[in-house]
Amino acid sequence: MCKTIKSKILENINSVFIATSLDGYIADKNGAIDWLHSIPNPGNLDMGYIEFTSRIDALVMGRTTFETVCAFDIDWPYKQPVFVLSNTLKKIPEDYKNKAFLVKGLLTDIIEKIHQKGFRRLYIDGGATIQGFLKEDLIDEMIITVIPVLLGGGTSLFSELPNDLEFECTGSKVYLKKIVQNHFRRIRND
Ligand SMILES: NC(=O)c1ccc[n+]([C@@H]2O[C@H](COP(=O)([O-])OP(=O)(O)OC[C@H]3O[C@@H](n4cnc5c(N)ncnc54)[C@H](OP(=O)(O)O)[C@@H]3O)[C@@H](O)[C@H]2O)c1
Numbered sequence: 150m151c152k153t154i155k156s157k158i159l160e161n162i163n164s165v166f167i168a169t170s171l172d173g174y175i176a177d178k179n180g181a182i183d184w185l186h187s188i189p190n191p192g193n194l195d196m197g198y199i200e201f202t203s204r205i206d207a208l209v210m211g212r213t214t215f216e217t218v219c220a221f222d223i224d225w226p227y228k229q230p231v232f233v234l235s236n237t238l239k240k241i242p243e244d245y246k247n248k249a250f251l252v253k254g255l256l257t258d259i260i261e262k263i264h265q266k267g268f269r270r271l272y273i274d275g276g277a278t279i280q281g282f283l284k285e286d287l288i289d290e291m292i293i294t295v296i297p298v299l300l301g302g303g304t305s306l307f308s309e310l311p312n313d314l315e316f317e318c319t320g321s322k323v324y325l326k327k328i329v330q331n332h333f334r335r336i337r338n339d
Contacts, residue, residue: 215233
């Protein structure tokens with residue numbers, strides 16, 4: 150098999166696609182995310198979301214984000230399986246069976262099991278979840294869309310890390326003349 154095709158098939162990648170406030174929050178002090186839509190978007194520009202989700206195999210999502218999505222008054226928005234991280238949730242609600250799956254344990258073990266099911270390109274979502282992945286240096290790519298509002302508090306995207314993690318910026322776009330989106334790729338020198 151051609152080397153490039155083989156390496157593409159075998160590629161494991163953990164990606165983040167998330168929006169933050171200017172001061173780095175993903176939810177406000179009340180846990181709300183309505184400020185994400187504070188910039189008028191009359192043409193419903195998806196800002197790269199459709200392209201991004203077309204190249205992922207599955208999601209790994211924290212319990213809080215899962216419950217937030219379940220509470221939206223919309224159809225289930227994901228085509229791919231969603232693995233929900235939780236130590237407290239006893240089971241996935243009936244409506245989401247066959248769409249979402251409960252997982253817990255060490256992140257490295259969870260990822261290995263997901264890979265064994267054939268899902269290699271993972272969308273990692275939720276603040277505490279992303280922070281947990283970063284603590285173990287398990288994030289390869291981050292696409293961060295910055296909404297120009299200062300919230301002054303809330304749920305932070307980032308937290309303390311045991312050591313520096315270096316990324317390079319591989320792209321930057323401005324949407325609606327107000328929103329900046331940066332693509333970062335983890336640089337590993339090993
Ligand atoms: N701005 C955006 O684009 C964006 C995107 C996604 C989410 N959000 C918002 O961000 C907020 C959610 O963030 P969050 O920081 O609360 O985090 P989260 O990652 O969604 O959920 C945290 C929960 O996930 C579970 N969890 C995380 N890591 C785990 C692990 N290693 N093992 C077992 N369980 C684990 C725990 O659930 P248990 O407590 O059940 O053990 C933990 O309390 C929500 O308000 C959501 O709407 C915003």
